[in-house]
Amino acid sequence: MTDSxxxxxxxxxxxxxxxxxxxxxxxxxxxxxxxTGILAEHNWTRENAGLFDVSHMGQCVIxxxxxxxxxxxxxxxxxxxxxxxxxxxxxxxxxLSEEGGTLDDLMITxxxxxGTLYVVVNAGRKDHDYEWIERHxxxxxxxxxxxxxxxxxxxxxxxxxxxxxxxxxxxxxKFMHYADAEIAGIRVQVSRSGYTGEDGFELSVSNAEAAKLxxxxxxxxxxxxxxxxARDSLRLEGGLCLYGHELDETISPVEADLLWxxxxxxxxEGGFIGAARVxxxxxxxxxxxxxxxxxxxxxxxxxxxxxxxxxxxxIGTITSGGFGPTVGGPIAMGYVETQSSVPGxxxxxxxxxxxxxxxxxxxxxxxxxxxx
Amino acid sequence: MTVKYSKDHEWVTVENGIxxxxxxxxxxxxxxxxxxxxxxxxGRKVEKDGDAAVVESVKAASEVYAPVSGEVxxxxxxxxxxxxxxxxxxxxxxxxxxxxxANPSELDGLMDKAAYDAFxxx
Numbered sequence: 001m002t003d004s005x006x007x008x009x010x011x012x013x014x015x016x017x018x019x020x021x022x023x024x025x026x027x028x029x030x031x032x033x034x035x036t037g038i039l040a041e042h043n044w045t046r047e048n049a050g051l052f053d054v055s056h057m058g059q060c061v062i063x064x065x066x067x068x069x070x071x072x073x074x075x076x077x078x079x080x081x082x083x084x085x086x087x088x089x090x091x092x093x094x095x096l097s098e099e100g101g102t103l104d105d106l107m108i109t110x111x112x113x114x115g116t117l118y119v120v121v122n123a124g125r126k127d128h129d130y131e132w133i134e135r136h137x138x139x140x141x142x143x144x145x146x147x148x149x150x151x152x153x154x155x156x157x158x159x160x161x162x163x164x165x166x167x168x169x170x171x172x173x174k175f176m177h178y179a180d181a182e183i184a185g186i187r188v189q190v191s192r193s194g195y196t197g198e199d200g201f202e203l204s205v206s207n208a209e210a211a212k213l214x215x216x217x218x219x220x221x222x223x224x225x226x227x228x229x230a231r232d233s234l235r236l237e238g239g240l241c242l243y244g245h246e247l248d249e250t251i252s253p254v255e256a257d258l259l260w261x262x263x264x265x266x267x268x269e270g271g272f273i274g275a276a277r278v279x280x281x282x283x284x285x286x287x288x289x290x291x292x293x294x295x296x297x298x299x300x301x302x303x304x305x306x307x308x309x310x311x312x313x314x315i316g317t318i319t320s321g322g323f324g325p326t327v328g329g330p331i332a333m334g335y336v337e338t339q340s341s342v343p344g345x346x347x348x349x350x351x352x353x354x355x356x357x358x359x360x361x362x363x364x365x366x367x368x369x370x371x372x
Numbered sequence: 373m374t375v376k377y378s379k380d381h382e383w384v385t386v387e388n389g390i391x392x393x394x395x396x397x398x399x400x401x402x403x404x405x406x407x408x409x410x411x412x413x414x415g416r417k418v419e420k421d422g423d424a425a426v427v428e429s430v431k432a433a434s435e436v437y438a439p440v441s442g443e444v445x446x447x448x449x450x451x452x453x454x455x456x457x458x459x460x461x462x463x464x465x466x467x468x469x470x471x472x473x474a475n476p477s478e479l480d481g482l483m484d485k486a487a488y489d490a491f492x493x494x
Contacts, residue, residue, distance in 0.1 A: 038430040039405040229404070229431055298408050298452070300428050323407040323430050330408070352410075352426065 009055035010150045010207035014214055018225055025228060026123035028056040033227040041230035042325040045196055046366075049156040050226035051217050058126030059149050059204060060119050062133070064141035067115020073141040074108065074117055077133060079253060079272050081263035082117070085110040090176040090191055092261050094253050095129060100277025101249040102256070104129050105241060109178045109191060118178070118189070120151070120202075122243045136273070150210035155200030155234075157369065158222040163190075163201060165220070170201070175370045186213050192371060195231065197238025197364055199371045236331060237324045239292060239363030245303060245319040246290055246333055254281040255335065257290045257363075288316065289341040292363040293332040293349070297356055300330040301349040307336055308348045308355065315340045318349065327365050336360065375463070376479055377488035378439035380421070383463055386479065391440050394467040395427060395458065398492045403429040406458040411447040412469060418444060420478050425468050427458065440478045442471035 006029040015022060020031030031053065033041065044050055064070040071082040080093035087110055095103040104125040109118040121129045134143050154162060163170045166183040170190060173179050178191045186209045194200035205213050217223050232242070241247050247256055252274070259267075259282075266272065270279050295301055300322050307316040321332030332349075340347065343362045348355035373385045381399035384391045400406065410426040418424045418438035425436035447469045451457060457466040473479075483491060 032431075033404060037405050039407075042430075233430055299410060300408055300433065302433060323428070325430070 007056070009053055010210040011053045011055060011152075011214055014211055015053065015225075020225070020227060023228070026056055028123060030056060031225070031227040033229045034225050036224070038227070038229035038233060039325050041224065041226045042233050044224050045156045045198065045226055045230060045234055046326050047157065048222045048224070049154055049158040049162050049200075049220070050196070050230070051214065051223050052153040052155065052226050052231055053150075053214070054153050054202070055150040055210070056123035057151055058121040058123065058129065059146040059151060060121070060130060060143050061111070061116050061146055062119060062137070062141065062143050063114075063116040067110070067113070069138075070115045070117055070141055071110075073137050075266070076272060077136055078106070078108065079262040079266050079275070079278060080108065081266050082108065082110075084263070084265075087112050088178045090178055090193060092176075094247070094258065094261070095132060096253070096272065096274025096278070097249055098273055100252045100274035100281075102243075102247040102251050102253060103132060103249060105243055105247055107191075107193065111178070118146075125243060146204075148207050149204050150207050151202060151204050152210070152214060152217075153194050153196075153200060153202045154217060154223070155194045155196040155198045155226075157199060159198070159200045160371070162217065162220045162222055166216075173201075175199075175372050183213060184216055186216075188213065195238075195240055196234035197240065197366060197368045198234075199369050232320075233322060233325055236320050236322060236333065237326055237365045238368060239333065239365060241290075242320060251335075252277055252281055252286070254278055255286045255288055255290065286338055288335045289338050290319075290333060291336055291341045292343075292361040292365060293318065293321075293334055293347070293358050294361045294365075295330040295332065295349060295356055295358040298329065299351055299356060301332050301351050301356065301358070305332070305334075306350040307334055307358075308350060309340065310346055310348060312348070312355065315347065324365055331365050332358075333363070375485060376439070376482035377485070377491075378437070378482055379491065380437045380439070382437060382439045384439045384479070384482065386473065386476075389473050389476070390445065391442065391471045391473050392467050393424070393439060393469050393471060395436055395462055396488070397462045400458050400462040403427060403434060403458075405430050406455045409451040409455045409458065409468070411449075411451065412444045414444055414447065416444045417474075418442060418471060420475075427455075436468060438471065439482055440471060441474040443474070444469050445472050446470040
């Protein structure tokens with residue numbers, strides 16, 4: 001995919017028109033920032049509403065003879081409780097390898113009574129994921145790639161007001177739930193979720209009508225377009241994992257501190273690919289854990305930075321690091337030995353050969369404002 | 373005063389054998405919002421094209437290379453408290469360091485404004 005010319009989303013021309021700086025990302029030409037820049041976009045999203053094109057992500061549906069059959073098939077693949085999903089309810093989960101490492105993280109939504117699951121996976125993993133899922137589905141349950149669909153996210157404290165002008169019933173939509181809606185005559189599949197730590201929505205729409213919806217939403221004075229740069233600083237402040245950084249094939253969801261996404265029944269029953277490692281780690285503990293890290297100085301510590309104890313012994317590595325505009329300083333996430341993963345512990349970050357003092361802190365860096 | 377430019381997007385002006393060095397406006401545009409600047413210690417000897425400072429945007433860290441060799445005699449401490457100054461006035465108030473030239477002939481290898489503009493736009 002990366003060998004050929006990058007793909008364009010249906011909103012490519014809109015980004016160019018808005019003056020975005022386009023960069024290759026996961027095989028797509030994507031806007032990293034618009035002319036106002038990452039800081040302004042980040043702050044706008046925290047205070048108003050930011051509109052993101054996330055059409056590069058993979059959208060697919062998994063269907064079969066009935067909800068129970070589809071849910072049971074999916075429960076082989078992910079550690080989340082799918083059988084207990086109510087119609088229109090959504091859950092975050094992970095695809096695990098036989099060894100219990102993370103192949104991808106994903107969002108799973110039960111569409112309706114008939115039990116079709118709508119699944120959104122990461123752009124850079126979609127070909128892998130589709131193949132993996134299909135290979136493990138039983139006869140009668142199948143995956144269809146939802147081609148022809150765009151995906152955008154409207155995030156921030158004013159997102160609800162913006163959407164409610166067009167579809168008032170969306171005010172009542174609960175966090176991690178889904179609804180069909182019509183916005184100015186455009187059919188939109190809406191879920192109340194996102195990747196910024198703010199309240200917000202993800203909107204799936206046909207490619208043919210994507211630009212119309214994008215332009216309509218941007219015409220609201222509370223809404224500005226936001227690129228991948230601010231998407232990354234927003235999710236980092238929100239303590240949210242990015243595949244390839246906080247999650248990869250060596251990392252289990254227990255190490256990643258994602259136990260909240262593995263419901264009780266699944267923890268005890270297992271029965272999913274990778275369960276042996278997850279259950280062993282639940283019983284015996286893990287040797288490393290994902291943590292938040294706050295450098296004491298002004299220097300950001302980037303992905304790959306070595307974390308040592310105050311005596312200089314390596315205890316871990318940073319997986320995402322940068323500047324948190326809302327925090328007003330450098331922030332990072334990484335993995336450290338479990339005994340050093342307690343908030344308040346002092347560590348050193350080796351930045352350009354120099355040990356810089358930092359502290360293990362609780363995640364997220366800013367409180368989530370999800371609409372529960 | 374003549375301004376010279378390097379291929380690594382630094383600018384330099386010289387007065388009485390002291391070179392004032394910063395990053396170009398083009399460089400700050402490419403970086404985006406600057407959030408951190410690390411300056412060399414006074415007295416450090418920098419080598420032409422060697423690491424001299426670090427400038428970090430929200431997204432990434434970038435090295436600032438010395439366009440000329442010499443000893444650092446002064447740094448712009450204001451940048452440490454107000455790194456965004458690099459975005460506001462890259463080729464003016466937001467200079468990074470002053471270096472006592474070790475080899476003034478190194479200046480001959482740098483570009484003038486016209487050549488740099490052509491380099492950036494080419």
